[in-house]
Amino acid sequence: MRAIVVGSGPVGCMTAMRFRERGWEVQLCEGGADPRAFRRRSRRSINLTLSRRGLRTLPVEIQGTLYEQGVPCVTRIVHHRDGSVASQAYGLTKEEHLLSISRELLNRILLDCAERAGVRISFGMECVQADLEHASATFLSQGELRRFEADVLVGCDGTNSVVRHEMSRRGARMSLSQSFIAHSYIELGVPVAPDGGYAWARTEASLSSGDETERGLHVWPRGTHMLLALPNLDQSYTASLFIPTVSNGPDEPSFESLDSPSRVTAFFETYFADAVPHLPNLSEEFLGKVPATLRTLKCDPYHFGRAVLLGDAAHTMVPFFGQGVNSGFEDVQVFFSALDASSDHESLEDRVRRTVSDFTRLRRPSGHAITDLSLGNFRDLVDHSGQRAFQARHAIERDLYLRHPQRFRPLLNMVSFAELSYEEVARLHRAQSAKLDRCCQLFDPVLQPERVIRAYLEGADTASSELGSAAAQ
Numbered sequence: 001m002r003a004i005v006v007g008s009g010p011v012g013c014m015t016a017m018r019f020r021e022r023g024w025e026v027q028l029c030e031g032g033a034d035p036r037a038f039r040r041r042s043r044r045s046i047n048l049t050l051s052r053r054g055l056r057t058l059p060v061e062i063q064g065t066l067y068e069q070g071v072p073c074v075t076r077i078v079h080h081r082d083g084s085v086a087s088q089a090y091g092l093t094k095e096e097h098l099l100s101i102s103r104e105l106l107n108r109i110l111l112d113c114a115e116r117a118g119v120r121i122s123f124g125m126e127c128v129q130a131d132l133e134h135a136s137a138t139f140l141s142q143g144e145l146r147r148f149e150a151d152v153l154v155g156c157d158g159t160n161s162v163v164r165h166e167m168s169r170r171g172a173r174m175s176l177s178q179s180f181i182a183h184s185y186i187e188l189g190v191p192v193a194p195d196g197g198y199a200w201a202r203t204e205a206s207l208s209s210g211d212e213t214e215r216g217l218h219v220w221p222r223g224t225h226m227l228l229a230l231p232n233l234d235q236s237y238t239a240s241l242f243i244p245t246v247s248n249g250p251d252e253p254s255f256e257s258l259d260s261p262s263r264v265t266a267f268f269e270t271y272f273a274d275a276v277p278h279l280p281n282l283s284e285e286f287l288g289k290v291p292a293t294l295r296t297l298k299c300d301p302y303h304f305g306r307a308v309l310l311g312d313a314a315h316t317m318v319p320f321f322g323q324g325v326n327s328g329f330e331d332v333q334v335f336f337s338a339l340d341a342s343s344d345h346e347s348l349e350d351r352v353r354r355t356v357s358d359f360t361r362l363r364r365p366s367g368h369a370i371t372d373l374s375l376g377n378f379r380d381l382v383d384h385s386g387q388r389a390f391q392a393r394h395a396i397e398r399d400l401y402l403r404h405p406q407r408f409r410p411l412l413n414m415v416s417f418a419e420l421s422y423e424e425v426a427r428l429h430r431a432q433s434a435k436l437d438r439c440c441q442l443f444d445p446v447l448q449p450e451r452v453i454r455a456y457l458e459g460a461d462t463a464s465s466e467l468g469s470a471a472a473q
Contacts, residue, residue, distance in 0.1 A: 001348060002150035004029065004137050006127050006163050010103070011311035011328035012156035013110035014058070016119040018336045027148050028114065029125040029139055031157075036108045046187060046292075046319065047230040047238045048106060049073070049098040049217070051416035054326030057333040065109055070101035071231040075216040077204060079274060087207035087216065088398065092405060096417045098217060098322065100230040102238065106325070127157065130166040132305035135352070137163075152352045153307040156328075159297055161313035172304035177297070181318060181378065183225075184245045184255055184291035190229055190237035190278045198235050199278040221381055222271050225253060229275070239275070245291060255291045294318050296371050300364055303356035306349065310335060315367035317374040320381060321415050327370050327422070335359050366422035373415060373426055392445040393436070396452055407457060408432060435459060 001024040005016045008030035016026045050070070055063055074097040076088045090096050115121060125139040125146070136149040155163025168174040193199050204216055218237070220227040225243035232238060247254040253271075258264050261283035268276050276282065297316035302309045311328030338358040342351040380390070400408035409418065409432075414425040436456055443451040 001025065003027070003152050003154060004135065004148050004150040005154045005156055006130075006137060007155065007157035007161075007311075007313070008107075008111060008114075008121060008123070009156060009158065009311070010106050010110050010325050011332060012154075013107070013114045013119075014329060014332045015154055015156055015310060015335075016114050016121075017110075017117045018332060020114075020117040020119055022336075022339075026119045027150065028119050028121045029127065029137070029148070030121065030123045031126040032123065034111070034121075034123045035104055036111060046103065046185070046240055047100055047232075048103050048325050049100055049230065049322035050106075051098050051322070051326055052096070053323070053416060053418075054329040055099065057329040062110070062113060065113075066099060066101060066106065069105055069109065069233060070099045071215050071233055073098045073100055073215050073217045073231065075204075075207070077200070077207065077216040077218045079218060079220045079272075081222065081271065083274065085203055085207065085274075087204075091413055091417055092402065096413065098416065100215070100217065100232070102232065103325075127162040130163055130170075130307065132167055132170055132172075132307040135306040151306065151348055152356070155307065155309045155313045156311050158312045159295070159316040161309060163307060164299060164309055164313050167304040167307060167309070170304070172301065174304075175300045177299075178295060178316075180293055180295045181375075182244045182246075182248075183242050183378075184293050185240050185242045186255075186286065186289040186291050188239040188241060188279060188282070188285055188289075190239050190275075191280065192235045193278070196235075198231060199237060200229075220272050220275065225271065226381060227272050227275060237278075239279070241286075242294075245293070258286070261287065296375050298368050298371050300368075301357075301360040302364060302367070303360050306352045306356065308335065308356040308359055314363075315371050317371045318378050319374070320378040321370070321374045321412065323370050323374060323415060326416075327367070330366075331359075331363060334363050338362060369422040369426040370415070373411070373422065373429075377411070388446050389440075392449060393440060396445055396449050397436070399449070400453055400456065403453075404457060408436075 003019045003024050003026050005012050005026060005028045008028050012028060016028045019026045050066065074090060074094050076090065078086045078088060090098065111121065125141045127137055128140050129138040130153060132153065134149065135151055135153040136147060137153055138145055138147045153163065155161050157163055168176065190199050193201065198215065200218060215231040218229040227239060227241050229237040229239040244252060244254040246256040253267050258267055264283040264286045268282060295316060296318060299314060302314045310331040312324060314331065315327065317324060339355045342355050397408065397410045401410050401413065411429045414420060414428065418425060439452045439455040442455055445452050
């Protein structure tokens, strides 16, 4: 039994290891260089947040390694434009947290684990052609073509997937939708504070009611633009700035308009004043970065012949729920559950064909749902986050969950921590939101939050009863 996995990112590594656990021979091919050979900070090295949804799919020993190298975040710390700061817990307990870790570090850890598991990894191998019916692929390496044959071909090669392109042009009858959003992003480094420790340690300590060493994800929501900062183990932060690529008006900041040190400095002092002291090389670093674009991509089906797509190759989403790698790891879990459920009485070829078909059927609704949910959350952040009514409603949602967790669960919490499929999360969210919308029409969420909450709790509908049943499972 042989598998070819194209793409050695986190999802590709986990796929290869899962095959090895079942005794398969695995060839893992990567077009780029081995990231362990040198340390670099690429423009696309955005920090990742692993949540329970993704972590629970990983072996316990890998989870332990990731917690040793990452930083748990139990709260979101919101920096308002007026200078005030608020802390919002992600859940009811500290177990409901996000694990902040750089993508490159996660990738290096998983590559080491894959090699120890017996995966054959080849770098500098650009996939140029694939035969989906026969599960073979051809790669270009140092000017020469190399062809590998196997029983299954897995495309974990990201948004610009060659395997997906080969499926589309070789008869998969694939529906494909892709859209770029108006925003791009860059990363900025926040070094260790001059007196040691994390830059915003005092801010976090003043907000925390528990362990003062706990870290949080910092966010500066400003409508059309936003700054995020995720903590690293070395007590630095990785900050990510999201703003429009080009301006829609003379007063709208964009990467296009921020073209000089003075404009960059003025922009940050206007919108992110409390971040400026912790960005010592701000204008130089900002102007030296090439903004990375953001897009969504959905396709159907996820398979053809004896080939299948996992992770970003199947569904690319904007990062505003931090679910890219989590959903990819969940893809791996669903795929191997389908493989294990296939009949041993079938031929290996029939088992593979049945498995990849079952994977599309089982996973496509979730892939589409989380892509849409992530885009919807981005639109909320951009269009509504600065509005009083939106902020009041968000506070009502938090209060409902804290006081009545079996009657209401916020979308972010369900996406990150619930043991529900993404499509079930989307359905419950629609039902809860429709009910809360009606309550906010009856009472003003800014002036009458308690009446909104009471109206929600007194109204019986399917959403609350189903949520209670799901929470009890």
